[in-house]
Every structure is written in C-alpha cells, then in structure tokens.
Amino acid sequence: MATIKPYIPILRWRPAEIKALEKLFPQDRGNITPLIEFVMPAPSITRKGDKIIITKTRKEKFLEELPDVAKNLLKSCGQMHMLIDVQQLDADIRASSLEQILASSKDLDLFSIPVTYIIPMMGTSADAATRAAAVKYAKSSGHGLCIRIDKSHLKEPNLSSQIATFVKENQLDIGKIDLLIDLRVIDQDTAVADVVKKLKILPDLQKWRSFIVSGGVFPKDLSDFLPGDVHQLERFDWKLWNKLQKTDLLRKPLFSDYTIQHPFYEYVAAIGSASVRYTDDGEWWIFRGTKPGHINSKTGKKGPGREQYIGHARTLINRVFYKKSGFSFGDAEITRIAAAENQKPGSPATWLTIGINHHITLAARQTASLAGKI
Secondary structure, three states: OOOOOOEEEEEEOOHHHHHHHHOOOHHHHOOEOOEEEOOOOOOEEEEEOOEEEEEEOHHHHHHHHHHHHHHHHHHHHOOOOEEEEOOOOOHHHHHHHHHHHHHHHHHOOOOOOOOOOEEEEEEOOOOHHHHHHHHHHHHHHOOOEEEEEEHHHHHOOOHHHHHHHHHHHOOOOHHHEEEEEEEEEOOOOOOHHHHHHHHOOOOOOOOOOEEEEEEEOOOOOOOOOOOOOEEEEEOHHHHHHHHHOOOOOOOOOEEEEOOOOOOOOOOOOOOOOOOEEEEOOOEEEEEOOOOOOOEOOOOOOEOOOOHHHHHHHHHHOOOOOOOOOOOOHHHHHHHHHHOOOOOOOOOHHHHHHHHHHHHHHHHHHHHHHHHOOO
C-alpha cells in the first residue's frame, strides 16, 4: 500500500517545476510525495512582423502532449508515490485526461515496481465524471485516492456527513484514502485556533491513510516589494504547521505547501521582474529586480536586463543564510551563475527551477528531521 511521505510539495505540470523535481538528490526524493497539478500549457506562437499568431491553442498543445505524460512522470518522479490533480484543466477534458494518464501509466508498466504509485486526487468541487474516474481507478488499482478539501468547504456544516456518505456509497476503504485540507492562502492573520476548530469536524481523523494540511504564503506577484532591495517574507505556512503539531488534534497533519508560488494558479503570458526567491529555515529572502529591459516612462531610459540575476546570485552567495553549493542542485546553480567568469544569467524558468529545487530540498529535510519526533 502507498505510504505518503512527510512532505507533499504542490507543483504545476510545467517544465521548470518538473525539472526542479527531477534534479532532487535521491535522499530528498525519498522524503516527499509530490502533488502534480496539471495545467493548460502556454500556446504555441509565431511572429510575423509585429503580429503574434497562435499556431496551437493551449488545449491543442495539452492534448498533443497528453500521450507522453505517463512516460514523463516516470522520468521526473522516478520510483516514488505521486498525487495527481486535473482540476486546473479545461472542464471538457478533465475526466478524459485523467483516464488517459492512468491508463497510459499501466501500459508503460509504471507500477511493476511495488514502491511506485500514482494516486488520483478528487477535489470537493470535482465534476461527476472526474470523480467517477478517480473512484474507479482507486478501486481497480488498489492504490486508493486523495480527497482534497478547499478552505471554503470547511465552513459547510454538513461536510463531515458528506465525506462519510461519499466513502460509504462508493464502497471505498478509508484506510486507502488520503485527506488533504487545502487552506490556500496563509498569512499572519491565520489563527491556529481557528484552523484546529475546522479540522476537528472532519470524520474519523485517525482512520485515513494520511492526513495533510496545505497552504501557501507567496503573493500573486512581487509588486509590493521595492525593486533593488532584498526583502524578507515569513513562512507563515511552515510556522502554522509547527503550531498544529502542539495542539490537541487527535492526529497531527503532514506538511504540504505551494513551494515559492502563489496558491491560485493563473496563466500569465507577460514576463515578470528578474527576481530571486530563496527559502531559509523560517522565511524567504526576495531579491527584487525589475522587468528586464523595462523602459522608464519618465526618463525614457531602458533598464537592466537579465544580468540582474547574476547580481542577485553574487549577493546571495555572500549572505549568511546561503546553504552553499552542495546543499542542492539549485544551490549549485546559484554558485555557478555567481562565478566571476560567468556571463550567462539564466532565464526566468531557470530561476524558477533553482528556487523550487532548493525549497523542496530544505522543506523535505525539515519535515524528515521532525517526523520521528511528532
């Protein structure tokens, strides 16, 4: 039976995030169960003069990539359990995409090694067809499923009975179901007492295969942080989880987060600022840059480009909180980019991979070190 590891990072199925997962050190890979959210990819475009022409829509591109998803999951995740969620896909392809991913996984003999499982996730807002596909697979494979409860649904007075009824009517084994409570946005005003009160209404808390609490802190963008400075942002999600371990909950939850990303996914085509997000034990450090090549509306002058990343890297490696190059793939890349002879700053995707890989490594080690003490 699948065993959910102490840390569940939530990652979108995009190249930068998947590379961050693929580049984890083996010992850290063994301490996580990734939750992969499938999202619609960027469209394929071509340029003719000043015009941008879409050659493949986001849906066309996803459906083209769909047959290779299982193979790429195996490449990126290796021999580990993984949760998958299709809720972010367009409504008309969610159920069929989930079915195809699960079916193609079997065709690839992805489950020939006993320690490898794909576990479908079913949100409280899932449509009937997607829910049916997840339940069918959970029962036929024996791998079970994960029920994801959003913060908004925690307020429903009959939530506990709804969950119990769903399990009973579908003849599911509660011991093979993971329960993930997604608080979404967590900030300084998120009170542990309020969270505990909501969690206590959940049924049979000790019987589920695993009990997980998730959330994220990063804002939608970095516009509130002044360019040219280094800013500190508290890891309120990590601190909340640590407080939950000291409450009177009958079962203490596993830790899950959105790494260095905003909890609500939104496709954005525009290029953001050349900024770096670096995770420390209890906070993040944000090296805030400007949009590469931004033209000042007052002076008409063109600002710095991606070379800002090199400056951030050189500043970062001299800070006391830098974990050194041997800590993770991401840290090794930071050291490489900071080298005096280097003139290649990397792209926004490069730095997303760096930041997420470093974050997962740190959070995996933090949770693993506490797992035996809780």
